[in-house]
Amino acid sequence: MVRVEGVTKRFGAVAAVRDVSFHVPRGETAVLIGPSGSGKSTVLRLINGLERMDEGRVILDGVPLDHEGRLLHQVRAETGMVFQHFHLFPHLSVLRNITLAPEIVRRRSRGAVEEEARALLARVGLSGMADRSPRQLSGGEQQRVAIARALAMRPKVLLFDEPTSSLDPEMIREVLDVMRDLAKGGMTMVVATHEMGFAREAAQQVLFLDRGEVIEGGSPSDIFDRPREARTAAFLSKII
Amino acid sequence: MRRASWIVLTLVLLSAAGCGQPGGDSLARAKRAGLLKVGTDATYPPFETVDASGQVAGFDADLLREIGKGLGFRVEFLVVPFDGILAALKSGKYDAVISALTITDERARQVLFSEPYYEAGQSICVRSDSPSYRLGDLVGRRIGVQLGTTGERLAQGVDHAEVVSFDAIGAAFLDLRIGRLDAVISDTPTAALFARAHPEVRLVGGPITRESYGIAFRLDDKALKNAVDEQLREMGRSGKLLELRSRWGLEAP
Amino acid sequence: MSRAADQLELFGKILVYLLPAVPATIRIALAAFVLALLLGLFVGILRTSNRRILRVAGAAYVDTLRGIPLLVQVFFLYFGLGRILNLDRYPAGVLAIGIGYSAYIGETIRAGIQAVPRGQWEAARSLGLSNVQCLRHAILPQAFRIVIPPILNDFVACLKDSSLVSIIGLRELTRAGREYYSSTFSDFQTWTVVAILYLAMTLVLTRLSARLERHLHRGER
Secondary structure (H helix, E strand, O other): OEEEEEEEEEEOOEEEEEEEEEEEOOOOEEEEEOOOOOOHHHHHHHHHOOOOOOEEEEEEOOEEOOOOOOOHHHHHHHEEEEOOOOOOOOOOOHHHHHHHHHHHHOOOOHHHHHHHHHHHHHHOOOOOOOOOOHHHOOHHHHHHHHHHHHHOOOOOEEEEEOOOOOOOHHHHHHHHHHHHHHHHOOOOEEEEOOOHHHHHHHOOEEEEEEOOEEEEEEOHHHHHHOOOOHHHHHHHHHHO | OHHHHHHHHHHHHHHHHOOOOOOOOHHHHHHHHOEEEEEEOOEEOOOEEEOOOOOEEOHHHHHHHHHHHHHOOEEEEEEOOHHHHHHHHHOOOOOEEOOOOEOOHHHHOOOEEOOOOEEEOEEEEEEOOOOOOOHHHHOOOEEEEEOOOHHHHHHHOOOOOEEEEEOOHHHHHHHHHOOOOOEEEEEHHHHHHHHHHOOOEEEEOOOOOOEEEOOEEOOOOHHHHHHHHHHHHHHHHHOHHHHHHHHOOOOOO | OHHHHHHHHHHHHHHHHHOOHHHHHHHHHHHHHHHHHHHHHHHHHHHOOOOHHHHHHHHHHHHHHHHOOHHHHHHHHHHHHHHHHOOOHHHHHHHHHHHHHHHHHHHHHHHHHHHOOHHHHHHHHHOOOOHHHHHHHHHHHHHHHHHHHHHHHHHHHHHHHHHHHHHHOOOOHHHHHHHHHHHHOOHHHHHHHHHHHHHHHHHHHHHHHHHHHHHHOOOOO
């Protein structure tokens, strides 16, 4: 589904992402791990079109993504993103946060969209919160709404940029549960995270990035239990 | 908090009622200092304008400088808008006003006037392609004037006329030229000067009123008035007044 | 004691003379400000655009208008440009003040847009909204809340600056004050009443602004 080929992105003289390539088949989940500054975020943002690559391509469902074109926003509609700081729209209700994009981007009717939104809320365990304001929700609840919001656009791939790093520990579980259910339900996902438990449970692929390059990639057990590279082992020893 | 501000406001208003004016003898002060401060609205040629070097120039300016020479002091002009010119005199910003100022009964209640030094009148100016409006013809029309002048007073007396008052008469003439006014009422020499400079406008006939200009002083400044009057009489006798008039293109009386 | 009574009677007379000029002042200021808001919104969006040429255009607009005294703009628009465009006094005055203030409003709105966290843009874009849609649905509503107090401040300033239109012959409160005292010489009392009237108008606005601010921030922690 998602193919990243030889992607490079420079900020000034520094290459944040250097010649990164990987492939995530449909329905699978890939987890990106690595120290901060390793480029995990940037890779996600390159898939999403929030950043433009200097070299390489991203191919989504067989179609190379045209990040230069004026129809970039249409590209972005095919990829969903969940952010570390949720970024819900504070001036809109929870329900409206979810229905906004499908209604105005996909031009669907308000009624149909709302019905689906309520179903999504139920799916993330937040039925009954539809009319609340984001300000009234806890961090974990807000992140689950953010996931529902991204899902409402029926993206081909869902990207997660450290989705639990801003959450209090007791709320991490509820968000990871939702993510795991999504993965098991067949959603194609790319997740940048430190949550190893989630990676073991839900991911088919784990990639270790350091300073913009893919050092190593493989199944979760390959990476966690039998890392080949010294840098990988060093990183893992710090976080386990 | 609100009560306190009301009290302060009332105190300010009451103190305003008792606002005093500078007393005493401007003449003596001017002779001592070698300088007299004079207010003028220098937007009114040929009586007063500001020339290219930033100096006040014109008939009035030269006249007062001559008077100053005779009395032993220099003159410093303060340029102020016409509508506030007498108020500032009363509050002591300067000690005299010369500004093509018409002597009227109303003004004479507030300030002391010198003897008349110029006989003038108001004239009507129209666009060259307009009919020759007389005052009576201006019923229901748009008349441009300067704020606070006798010309404004005259225009306000015309039935149903729309009187548009400007800070400076030049703007009124400009408005006339671009067709937004039907006529401008101003002092004849100024109107004549403007009509000469801009063929799109012309004077209609001669002056429609008779007015005298005077120099204004504060009510208690009798010594200064008397000294100035003396100088004016002397300048009339010596022909200096005539000389100034011809220098500034003003006809002989 | 009768002196005080005389003064009060004078104040009354002045008030009666000046009051009819108040609606004129409000009309001019309001019309100008609505224009300033519309133009300013456009300018604020230009200034925060992704395209450099739009940003530069917006900056040029703001710098030019803020660099020329408003009085000169009024004069120029009526006697200069207004001649070519055949503008009457009232529309020229409103236009001049409106355009002049659109520069300040534009800056206020720019600051408001920039105060909305970048994450909001990113979230909206990630959902597939175009730039225009982002602005309309996500960014501007949030910026709106932020800019209401400074915009109301700008309106208070606009109200005071509306007196500048007297230079092209429009009659408003300050001009009415000058008319009164030039014929009656009661300058201090006249100016006091004029000041009080302006103050009354602007105080209503600042009170309104405070109330609006409280309303908008209801429910926030």
